[in-house]
Amino acid sequence: MYHKINQSIIDQLKTIVEARNILTERDELLDYSHDEYSLDDISSYPDVVVKPPDAEAVSKIVQLCNQENIPLTARGGGTGLCGACVPVFGGVVMTFENMHQILEIDTHNLTATVESGLTLMDFYPAIEEKGLFFPPHPGDETATIGGVIATNAGGARAVKYGVIRNFVTGIEVVLPTGEIVNLGGKFVKNSTGYSLMHLMIGSEGTLGIITKATISLMAPPKELMTLVVPYDNLHDAISTVPAIIEKKILPMAVEFLELETAILSGKHLNKTWPCTQGSAHLMIIVDGTSEDEVMSLAETISEVCLDHNALEVFAADTRSKQRDILDIRSSIYEAMRPYMLEILDITVPRSQIAHFVDSVNAVAEKSDMWLPTYGHAADGNVHTHLMRYRWQNDEWHEIENWDEKYQTVRKELHDLGKKYQGICSGEHGIGIVKKEYLKSFLEPQQIELMRGIKKVFDPGAILNPGKIFD
Ligand SMILES: Cc1cc2nc3c(=O)[nH]c(=O)nc-3n(C[C@H](O)[C@H](O)[C@H](O)COP(=O)(O)OP(=O)(O)OC[C@H]3O[C@@H](n4cnc5c(N)ncnc54)[C@H](O)[C@@H]3O)c2cc1C
Structure with missing residues (x-):
């Protein structure tokens, strides 16, 4: 005790x-x-x-x-x-x-060294000012560098550029015994023993306290174009994604969502989603080094989409239209939050997303729950909201017996994640609420190794106890 x-x-x-x-x-x-x-x-x-x-x-x-x-x-x-x-x-x-300083932006090594309390909201403009770019974009910019490293956060741009892990080159960590250690550095390569830094990334504050981080940066894309592509159903929309990738095109982001979700989020922000055709949409961001390159990529993607039953392709070519679309996509959670129970982030292989989402929709129908589902189509990270209310005819209606159905539906969705060779968290982490699913997604040996690692770092179990596993 x-x-x-x-x-x-x-x-x-x-x-x-x-x-x-x-x-x-x-x-x-x-x-x-x-x-x-x-x-x-x-x-x-x-x-x-x-x-x-x-x-x-x-x-x-x-x-x-x-x-x-x-x-x-x-x-x-x-x-x-x-x-x-x-x-x-x-x-x-x-x-x-009180620890939110940018200590250095090193334009020779293309790195930024910052204190762990710096928010993304303050980080992005500071590096943009120096003509640099940090691709990961988890949806809420009040998150801190320490937090995004501790959860190995992802976001919409992960499909092309990778998650936070791919951008951390060094961290200063206070171990549970109080020693301060520096893991990694400014170097790009490191084969010097076990990577303790990577063990810390995603460890949810259970192995050490991150006080400082060195983050690698890159040149920003010169040109961007956002496409919104409507379909009559989610299955066709999601099935297009592997076909785009087969063309050897990896867009910066490929998100899928239902039109009603986009409209709801747009209302919440007082902004308008650019297209009201169909019922399911893809939002695709392509980047490149010239306008010609981006146009050519957008044309190929449009052809693939139209071959897969897209109803049309809407191109947002100005920064303000692109910003509005991204804002609406990023605010779905906020718009739903007062009426929901939970957001899941089950992640399946890309090739399985369409089948997984079809099965989620079948659970919604069978249980008469509203389970709006959207997410990062090109990296298989699916966000399903378990709702207490249904949004219908522009109004919220409480779902009958949602409290009785909640746990059964939640389990069914995780069982589906397992069936489609997925994992229970692609980017949010385990924390408290997903502990119960850890053992159904990982082998017992893996959990035992994790427990052993925790004991080595933190024999007194003082750091963030009760998280990931008991
Ligand atoms: C609207 C919305 C959209 C979101 N979209 C995304 C998304 O697209 N992708 C995504 O990955 N996540 C997303 N998230 C989840 C969230 O933003 C991330 O999990 C984020 O990484 C948490 O950062 P934080 O600073 O808020 O950490 P907190 O929530 O404060 O903490 C998270 C974990 O990190 C640990 N921690 C925090 N600071 C440190 C430190 N200095 N040292 C050691 N451990 C520490 C905590 O103990 C805890 O275990 C979203 C959240 C919201 C509300």
Whole structure:
């Protein structure tokens, strides 16, 4: 059992960080008791929130927690969708609100070194100003660098450029015992022993606290074009994607969504989705080094789409139209959130997406639940919303007996993920809410190895306990 925080611990924390960076009042702790997972039933209050100014302070706090057997949970922007930053056992929540500096943008090595509390919202413009580009784009820009590394976040552009893991070259980490280590660096290649850095990436704050990161950057694409392609059904839309890839074209993003979902999100933002034909749409972003290259790619993609029963191809050629389309796609979650139970991120091989989504729709019909499904078509990452309400005729209607159906439907969808050779999380992580599915997607030996690794790093189990596995 963990020890409770008492006045003596608070006093010791006050010798490490200024008193104003220690929160203990219940109303101040509320914001740190949950993430963006939509149901309140997993929320849990910390006993104290600390906001260290630097890695040395992080190290001292971790040492204190280790010595006193107090659980410590790192928190970034709190935009996670699986309860990963929720302090299940109370204790200390550490946030990086005071550690958000860009320490260096190195134009010779094309890297940026930043503190872990920097938000994506502040990161993107800072590197754009230097004429550089960071491709990963998880949907909520209030996420922090530490958080996106700890979850190995993905987003729409992952299909061409890869996920966060592909862009981290080095991290500074405070281990659960308080030592500060530097894993990786600015180099591109590294075959020097086990990659502890890659072990940290995606470890959801259970193995170490990331205080600093070096991120590799690239030149931005010179030209972009966004296509919106309507179809009469989702199956035809998704079936087009392997055909595009067979043409050796890898667009920057290929998203599928239903028209009603796009309209709903557009209303939420007061923006208009550019096309109202059909019922299922692909949103395809192509990039290239010249207008001619992008036009030629767009033409080939359009031909493939029309060969696969697309009703037309709408091209958004101005930055503002492209931004509107991306904003509407990125805001679907926000528009649905008050009416939903959960968003899933089951990921299947690309070739299986159409079959998987057909089966999800069959579950929706059989159970009379609304399960709007959209996602990253070209990398197999499918987001299904389990809804409490159905949006029909421009109004929300509560679904009958949703509470009785929820767990059965949730299990059926995960069983389908398994059937189609998938995994239970492609980008959101396991956190609290997907723990129960871990053992059906991973072999027991894999989970045992993970437990062993956790024990080596964190024998006292003080870092983010109760996450990924028990
Ligand atoms: C509208 C919306 C859209 C989204 N779209 C996407 C998407 O397209 N792709 C995607 O991948 N995700 C998406 N997400 C999920 C979310 O943005 C990501 O999981 C993000 O990576 C979490 O970052 P964060 O800073 O908010 O971390 P938090 O939610 O605060 O924490 C997440 C995990 O990281 C750990 N952590 C945080 N900081 C540190 C640190 N410094 N050191 C060690 N561990 C740390 C926490 O302990 C926790 O386990 C979306 C979320 C929302 C709300």
